[in-house]
Amino acid sequence: MFEPYLTKDWTKENSHRIDFYLKQGGYKDAIDKLFKMNPSEVTELVMASGLRGRGGAGFSTGLKWNFVPKNTDKPVYLAVNADESEPGTFKDRYIIENTPHLLIEGIIITAYAINCNTAFIYIRGEFHEGYKKLEKAIQEAKDKGYLGNKIFGKDKKLDIVLIRGAGAYICGEETALLSSIEGSRGNPKLKPPFPAVEGLFSCPTIINNVETIANLPFILTRGVDWFKSMGTEKSPGGKLFCLSGHINNPGVYELELGTPIMDIINNYGDGVWRNKKFKAIIPGGISAPVIPFEECKDLKMDFESVAAKGSMLGSGAITVLDQDMDMLSVSRNIIKFFHHESCGQCTPCREGMGWLDKILKRIDKGNGRMQDLNLIEEICHNMLGRTICVLADAGALPILGILKHYRHELEAKIKDSNK
């Protein structure tokens, strides 16, 4: 039976304090094991566990660490992505607010594995409580000698620098995050070169999500076999799912990867609100295409199963839509978001999002034409794959998804207005 591990202390008083974390066995077993291995052994362990990034992309964590050049004389950096801004996602903030030391211990493990001496935590500006708690926790760890020049009395230096974001969703994109840390506007950069080879200040840099890193102390103490006993073969481990929308019991649910969506909706979420019928889910955050209820009957929430439905597990956000949700309204809101958050560098995204915004508004105000739907599709296809980052795809794919499953709703609106 699956036992939550990331959230196990969330409701306990003072769970954010170092004395609480020490009582739970923190900074002990995992650290002992850590210093008995050499850095590449730690990377191999994480690769063997099959841990995949929990920020949205689901890339193999150990594999990413392996891309850092072994014989570089440049400093290696770690950037912790605490910019949680994917609409529908609200999990990293609680890891930070409830168990900041879990994150710090995970950072120590990561920094050891990749030979990093300076880690940056980039936390979104709107997370005031999280920032204050992290500041305190970092000081507590410093005071105990767990951070600084010789951490745990070993020949290893590690400093954590806290940076606050200031309201830009795009700064959650890894290269934009690096731009922001470097003191720039949050402009994504072309890949290659990949950050693991040339990132912050042109030095090898690993970017990992908060939830990904929070898994590491458990993988070290409880072992690879324990981790792989949960979830599926391609998506091992537990996951924080963020349930929101037209549901009776919204909230964070820590469950095994591969849990059936209907289980999550009915048993944990307690069903669709107001006794309404279930229309669809938007998994993975606003960037993931919608999955209608017919496709949800056999859907399991792991990376490969959601991808097979033409969408993505992403951050683990799950938004439930009821039967009355107007898909034109959903489309407008999604495009408004991406238009607003576009960094503006690439013409297809900057202008394309603007045109989509205007066309959808026109349809909504009653001035739509039947050819507008084909026009929307054409614009979307001319954005996909033609930009520096995938924000354009994140906006275009959901719209294409809505047209695929709910074109009739938009057609009805247009027909209605032209009467």
Next chain:
Amino acid sequence: MVREFSKEALKELEGIINQFPNAKSSLMMVMRFAEKEFGYIDAETCQYIASLLNLSPAYVYGNLNFYFHFNREFHGKYRIMVCCTLMCHMKGAGDIVSYLEKKLGIKVGERTHDGKFSLEKVECLGACHKSPMMQINDKDYYDLTNDKIDEILDKLE
């Protein structure tokens, strides 16, 4: 009147800058420091920060306009930011905004005459399970209703 950091503030600033490999990368945190010391950042503040970090004023101003979360000279004493992204939108964020506009007598993007409140529509604040919600300065307010809003605003001096 040009606003400058006090001697003590300059010392604190030095500590902030020294955490970073170079002056330019300290910019985000230096702007936050200025925001705390001065209450808000305007074009003049950008010029001052630029002189401290050896950057161009236009560069710093470019950052100020990219990152909407920095407090600006046109914001109110209480900056009301209502989340309007999809998950809050589908739970009535639009009605919350309309109610606030009516109650405060201003439109989104404006500030009350006495400078007390300003109103903004913002994107997802990461509390979708407690929607609709808003952030006022550094506090979150969840599961909003018109009555709750009355209660919250009445308590703000």
